Amino acid sequence: MKFRTICLLLFLMACASLAAAPLRIFYTGDTHGVYSAKEVKPDSLWQGGYLILEEHLNRLRSQSDMPSLYLDSGDQQTGTIFASLVEDGVHGGAVLQVFNRLGLDASVYGNHEFDFSYGNTRDLARLASYPFVCTNLLDKSTGKSVSGTPWTIIERGGLRIGIFGITLELLPEKVKAENVRSVRILPPADAINLHLDEVDLKTDLIVVLSHQGFEADSLLATQLDDRVDLIIGGHDHIWAEQPPRVNGKYLLYSGSHLNWLGVADLDIVDDRVASLSNRLQPLTSTTNKFSTPLADYIQQKVLAIEEQMSRLIGYIPMDWVPNKYESTPVSRWVANSLRMEYRAIYNPDLAIINNGGIRKAIPAGPLTLGDLTEMLPFNNNVVVFSCYGRDLLAFDELNAQHAIGKPHDICERTQLDGKRVDPEAIYRVVSHDYVAGQWDKYLGFKPFDVYETGDLILDAMIRQASLQFAIPEAEGWD
Numbered sequence: 001m002k003f004r005t006i007c008l009l010l011f012l013m014a015c016a017s018l019a020a021a022p023l024r025i026f027y028t029g030d031t032h033g034v035y036s037a038k039e040v041k042p043d044s045l046w047q048g049g050y051l052i053l054e055e056h057l058n059r060l061r062s063q064s065d066m067p068s069l070y071l072d073s074g075d076q077q078t079g080t081i082f083a084s085l086v087e088d089g090v091h092g093g094a095v096l097q098v099f100n101r102l103g104l105d106a107s108v109y110g111n112h113e114f115d116f117s118y119g120n121t122r123d124l125a126r127l128a129s130y131p132f133v134c135t136n137l138l139d140k141s142t143g144k145s146v147s148g149t150p151w152t153i154i155e156r157g158g159l160r161i162g163i164f165g166i167t168l169e170l171l172p173e174k175v176k177a178e179n180v181r182s183v184r185i186l187p188p189a190d191a192i193n194l195h196l197d198e199v200d201l202k203t204d205l206i207v208v209l210s211h212q213g214f215e216a217d218s219l220l221a222t223q224l225d226d227r228v229d230l231i232i233g234g235h236d237h238i239w240a241e242q243p244p245r246v247n248g249k250y251l252l253y254s255g256s257h258l259n260w261l262g263v264a265d266l267d268i269v270d271d272r273v274a275s276l277s278n279r280l281q282p283l284t285s286t287t288n289k290f291s292t293p294l295a296d297y298i299q300q301k302v303l304a305i306e307e308q309m310s311r312l313i314g315y316i317p318m319d320w321v322p323n324k325y326e327s328t329p330v331s332r333w334v335a336n337s338l339r340m341e342y343r344a345i346y347n348p349d350l351a352i353i354n355n356g357g358i359r360k361a362i363p364a365g366p367l368t369l370g371d372l373t374e375m376l377p378f379n380n381n382v383v384v385f386s387c388y389g390r391d392l393l394a395f396d397e398l399n400a401q402h403a404i405g406k407p408h409d410i411c412e413r414t415q416l417d418g419k420r421v422d423p424e425a426i427y428r429v430v431s432h433d434y435v436a437g438q439w440d441k442y443l444g445f446k447p448f449d450v451y452e453t454g455d456l457i458l459d460a461m462i463r464q465a466s467l468q469f470a471i472p473e474a475e476g477w478d
Contacts, residue, residue, distance in 0.1 A: 019270075020274055021157065021204070021269070022066050022067070022265070022267055023066070023069075023159055023161070024060075024064065024264070024266070025071060025230075025262075026060070026069070026071070027070070027073065027263075028072050028073070028254055029072060029255075029256065030110070031075070031256070031257065032077070032079030032080065032256065033080035033084075034048050034079070034257045035098070035298055035302075036049045037052050046286070047282070047283060048257060048258040048259060049288070050098050050102070051290045051295055051298065052258070052285045053102065053261060053283055054101075055290065060263065066265070067157025068156065069154055069156050070105050071104075071105060071106050071163070071207065071209055071232055072108075073110070073209050073211055073232050073234030074110025074167070074209070074234050075111065075112045075235065075256075076092070076099065076112075077095060077110070077113050077124075078115050078378065079257075079374070079377055081309050082298075082301060083095050084373065085304075088127055089123070090124060092116070093124075096124060096128045097127075097297065098294065098297070100129040104128075105154055106133050106163050107130060107131075107132055108133055108134065108165035108166065108211050109121065109124075109147065109211065111167070111235070114176075114179045115378055116179075117179055131152045132147040132165065133147070133150070133152050133163050133164060134165050135195070136166050136187070136190075136192075137167050137171075137183050139182060139184075140184050147165075150164075150191075151163060159268060160204050161204070162199040162205065165210075166191070166192070166209070166212060166220070167212065168213065169185055169187065169212070171183070188212070188216075188220050189220055189224055192208065193224075196225075200227045203271075205271070205273070206227055207229065207231075207232060208220070208224075208228060210231050211235045212235055213233070213234075214253070217233045218244075218251070221249045221251065222246060222247045224247070226272075229249060230250050230273070231249055232262075233251060233253050237255060238255070239255035239259075239280060240252065241280050243278050250264075250273065250276055259283060261280070261283055262278070262281075264276060264278045265277045305370070308370075309369050309370030312366055312368055313367050313466050314465055314466060314468070314470040315365060315366055320362040320363075322359065322361060322375075323355065324356045324409035324410070325406055326410070327412055330375075334358060334376075334461060335353050336351070336414055337461060338351040338382070338457065338461075339351035340464060341460045348428045348430035349428050349429065350413055350414045350429055350430075351413065352412070352429055354411050354435050354442055355409050355411065357376065357378055357380065357409075357434065359374065359375060359376070360375040367465060367469055372458065372461055373458065378434065380434050380457045381432060381452055381454060381457070382430065382456070383432055383433050384453065386427065387443075387445055387448070391445035392427060393423060395411075395443050395445065397444075411435065429447070433452060
């Protein structure tokens with residue numbers, strides 16, 4: 001009798017095993033245009049970059065017969081010179097061509113996909129050979145998904161995988177206001193539930209690609225029923241070797257800047273994840289020399305970048321190390337230089353910039369066009385506006401609170417040539433459209449008499465750096 005029972009159990013286990021459908025999901029997020037590898041010492045390894053990602057994807061794909069797909073959780077754009085390249089009339093188009101060649105199956109809009117313009121955001125979806133799944137962002141004029149794809153279904157190995165895409169509800173606080181003025185943002189769970197019945201009937205697995213951060217993903221997991229199986233997240237750059245599970249849903253994170261490739265192996269039984277094994281594959285290699293069509297494409301772009309961006313602007317006398325929550329030499333330089341650049345034109349009393357917009361540390365020594373482009377990667381336009389002295393005093397108090405509580409990055413403001421702030425006086429401020437557009441978050445007051453100059457702050461800083469740091473050839477530089 002015991003023998004029969006054991007045989008029956010073994011038979012049932014074998015049946016369950018046969019019924020399980022395997023699937024491997026590769027995933028990345030917050031790649032931010034990292035096109036080149038960096039050398040890791042003392043290990044003599046190379047880390048990150050598109051070509052090392054391609055090396056690992058090709059190897060892992062070839063080593064297993066398991067059906068697979070590759071998904072990305074957004075913010076492919078902004079952060080390097082490569083991401084600022086224009087391809088087929090699209091800013092960031094070179095990044096899209098890379099992911100086309102890497103065989104990406106689907107992505108979601110991150111906030112940085114909105115850095116240039118609304119039209120450019122839509123063009124990214126046009127140029128990509130994979131869908132930007134956009135469930136909760138609707139075009140106000142049409143009522144349809146901004147990307148044209150509210151959800152998609154991918155078939156692999158007999159499995160049908162439904163994919164939703166969620167972009168953070170706080171998007172208007174992360175990009176220039178004009179870039180999302182035409183966008184209606186739905187609550188994530190409401191947006192998914194509009195389509196969930198239809199997608200569930202057609203699929204064996206449902207995945208949400210989310211660019212909103214772990215806290216918001218955890219909340220979303222509690223708001224969705226058990227028809228949703230996985231959330232692959234991004235935005236706050238976290239990673240998790242052992243994925244947390246919330247309300248029966250696995251939450252997967254692979255960090256940022258192509259330090260890791262997420263690899264999740266699943267067994268699907270009866271439209272559910274019966275088991276999941278996850279690992280973060282370090283994106284390292286013993287070489288940074290590759291011979292593939294993608295390598296040829298990147299090299300072509302790098303030559304164009306080097307020709308343009310290696311141009312020497314001058315020499316800086318100290319390290320520039322940005323800090324979102326503290327005043328630093330580089331934040332003071334940007335603010336003071338902005339005021340100097342426009343002193344003769346608009347005669348501003350002071351300048352205000354947000355420190356979080358400064359994204360690269362530059363060591364003392366040679367300063368190139370490429371350094372400045374990567375230090376100030378956002379497409380921010382210079383604006384001039386007015387405010388009262390009492391507004392400035394309230395701003396100073398709010399800024400001090402931000403430095404302590406860190407709800408947002410702080411702002412750097414220049415002084416008033418040794419004068420005290422007169423609460424009843426009107427002051428003219430030079431800034432940029434991101435700060436002016438997010439006045440409730442950064443300034444604490446609504447500016448008036450706002451004038452958009454149409455100038456890029458990057459161009460203004462290039463001119464000022466050329467004036468302030470150029471060294472006559474006779475003096476030389478060691």
